[in-house]
Amino acid sequence: MAAVLVAALLVFPGAVPNAVGRVGSLLETFLPWLGLAVPVLLALAARRRSAVALGAALVPLAAWCVLFAVPSLTHTDRPYDLTAVQHNVDDANPDPSGTARALLRARPDVIALEELTPAALPEYARALAAEYPHHATAGTVGLWSRHPLSDVRPLDIKPEGIPAGWQRGLRATARTPHGEVAVYVAHLPSVRIGAGGLRSAWRDESAGLLGAALDAEPLDRVILLGDLNGTLDDRGLRPVTAHVTGPRSRFAFSWPETFPLARIDHVLTREATVTDVWTLPATGSDHLPIGSRIRL
Missing domain, CATH: 3.60.10.10 (Endonuclease/exonuclease/phosphatase)
Structure with a gap:
């Protein structure tokens, strides 16, 4: 459940309302750091020796990589002016x-x-x-x-x-x-x-x-x-x-x-x-x- 929640927050941070304390904007400001939850989830899955938990932890990992790692590592050598x-x-x-x-x-x-x-x-x-x-x-x-x-x-x-x-x-x-x-x-x-x-x-x-x-x-x-x-x-x-x-x-x-x-x-x-x-x-x-x- 925690893995699904982390993945959902990564992909849909706009679903978090701003009505109280502008929590939505606060989450969006530090969104990449939500990836720190992934190692914790992987460690818990390994401790439990649960294949299901491991598979679930891979979902937010994949979301984080698509959102942050891939765009940042892609190098295109495009010309500039x-x-x-x-x-x-x-x-x-x-x-x-x-x-x-x-x-x-x-x-x-x-x-x-x-x-x-x-x-x-x-x-x-x-x-x-x-x-x-x-x-x-x-x-x-x-x-x-x-x-x-x-x-x-x-x-x-x-x-x-x-x-x-x-x-x-x-x-x-x-x-x-x-x-x-x-x-x-x-x-x-x-x-x-x-x-x-x-x-x-x-x-x-x-x-x-x-x-x-x-x-x-x-x-x-x-x-x-x-x-x-x-x-x-x-x-x-x-x-x-x-x-x-x-x-x-x-x-x-x-x-x-x-x-x-x-x-x-x-x-x-x-x-x-x-x-x-x-x-x-x-x-x-x-x-x-x-x-x-x-x-x-």
Whole structure:
């Protein structure tokens, strides 16, 4: 019975309601880690020497492999046109210049940063200026590009209950050799996990505003880079994932840096494909940077 329940939760996490404590979203956030139940089930089956129990334990194992292992291990060597890096640099980062230099090693075409502070911004700008002559900032988010940027504007994704002055989004048009691409940078509000479950109301409201902006975007090709404070499985991000999609891999966990549990930093696209995603080495942030290759 336990094996069937684990398999059902893996395949149908949306069946778990969000009415109390947003338990459904909490499950979806850490869904890959549900696979840790499989070794326990296999050990219990071996201890009981039960072929039936062993067969039952193989059901969630198969489900986990199909959902997570196979997409992550499939390597297609597909061509790509752009490399992008997304990083929440942490507003308490002790080494902004070193962090910027670390991101440069990936040789990206575009870099999106969140949690930029007024004190640290000049350091990032100086470190990136030589290779990224085009850049834009809005509040605490920024975009650096090898390609010219135009039609740059702040993006209003502020939930109603947050005080004025909160600015965590921008939109720009990048003129790449492959045509114009709308590039969005967003940092959605944090979620909190406590005795009452998952608190994500502001994050969900902000996701709705971001989704509406993406829906209204006139350019066909879109790249969204940002710390969305949720995984792609989390139903709270559905207003966003209805308009942009991510890579097949569900790993490349980016947070927390000391023991990554989930990828809440994303590079998502419309009318383009993320062909690869990976984590870069740790910087002075509590997030790991995310690198990605994009086929336009």
